[in-house]
Amino acid sequence: MAGEVIELRHARGETDDHLWAWLPAHRAICCGDLLTWVFPNAGNPQKVQRYPLEWAAALRAMSGLQPGLLLPAHGLPIAGQARIARVLGEVASVLENLVRAVLDMMNAGSSLDEIIHTVKVPDETLARPFLRPRYDEPEFVVRNIWRQYGGWWDGNPARLKPPPDSLVAADVAALAGGVQALAHRAEATSDPRLACQLAQWAVQADPGSAGAHAARARVYRERKKGESSLMARAVFNDAAAQSGQHQASPTRSPARGE
Numbered sequence: 001m002a003g004e005v006i007e008l009r010h011a012r013g014e015t016d017d018h019l020w021a022w023l024p025a026h027r028a029i030c031c032g033d034l035l036t037w038v039f040p041n042a043g044n045p046q047k048v049q050r051y052p053l054e055w056a057a058a059l060r061a062m063s064g065l066q067p068g069l070l071l072p073a074h075g076l077p078i079a080g081q082a083r084i085a086r087v088l089g090e091v092a093s094v095l096e097n098l099v100r101a102v103l104d105m106m107n108a109g110s111s112l113d114e115i116i117h118t119v120k121v122p123d124e125t126l127a128r129p130f131l132r133p134r135y136d137e138p139e140f141v142v143r144n145i146w147r148q149y150g151g152w153w154d155g156n157p158a159r160l161k162p163p164p165d166s167l168v169a170a171d172v173a174a175l176a177g178g179v180q181a182l183a184h185r186a187e188a189t190s191d192p193r194l195a196c197q198l199a200q201w202a203v204q205a206d207p208g209s210a211g212a213h214a215a216r217a218r219v220y221r222e223r224k225k226g227e228s229s230l231m232a233r234a235v236f237n238d239a240a241a242q243s244g245q246h247q248a249s250p251t252r253s254p255a256r257g258e
Contacts, residue, residue: 011058037075043140
């Protein structure tokens with residue numbers, strides 16, 4: 001292009017048709033979204049399959065060219081061969097270690113639930129300025145690794161062909177002593193993950209309950225405060241907003257156990 005040689009290299013990362021560019025005359029790389037000054041976006045919960053191990057391979061290939069300038073699609077450029085090698089190597093290692101840990105547990109017969117709550121990235125690693133989980137986060141990448149190598153089933157036989165969520169929610173509400181008791185329990189528990197599930201069941205058991213929606217909105221608003229990634233905050237904020245809107249115009253429908 002205008003006398004400039006630009007080599008386009010195929011990779012699989014956020015998509016299966018990712019490209020990065022090598023400008024040999026300048027020893028520069030345009031890496032696209034393979035490095036964006038946040039934790040790799042390799043686990044987006046609302047997107048198609050992404051490829052953490054192949055992503056790491058692309059970063060290793062870039063480093064192997066010994067570039068002196070790295071130009072990301074987002075964030076500041078990085079200059080200096082040693083500095084670039086360190087950044088690319090550390091990000092690649094995080095992805096490789098995640099894949100290795102997940103596959104080891106999968107091969108040992110662990111369920112997705114066990115893996116999600118076991119495989120972690122050390123806090124000191126996530127404190128790196130180019131690995132902070134501000135958009136995506138390791139837990140979502142773990143799920144994507146499972147999906148890539150193990151399919152959509154999470155290993156729980158009850159969830160291979162599960163009952164409707166509303167049916168489960170209605171039975172849980174009945175066992176809890178009613179929808180309001182379930183909603184109160186959701187707000188009382190100190191575990192934010194459990195609180196969200198209980199609040200979700202309360203609304204699913206009785207979609208017309210203003211009290212259940214009020215509890216759900218409060219639970220998700222509180223949950224959002226503790227999240228670092230944009231994806232998690234957006235999903236929880238949307239859930240709170242949905243229940244908040246429902247409170248303004250509730251439609252009553254009786255539920256079992258109330």
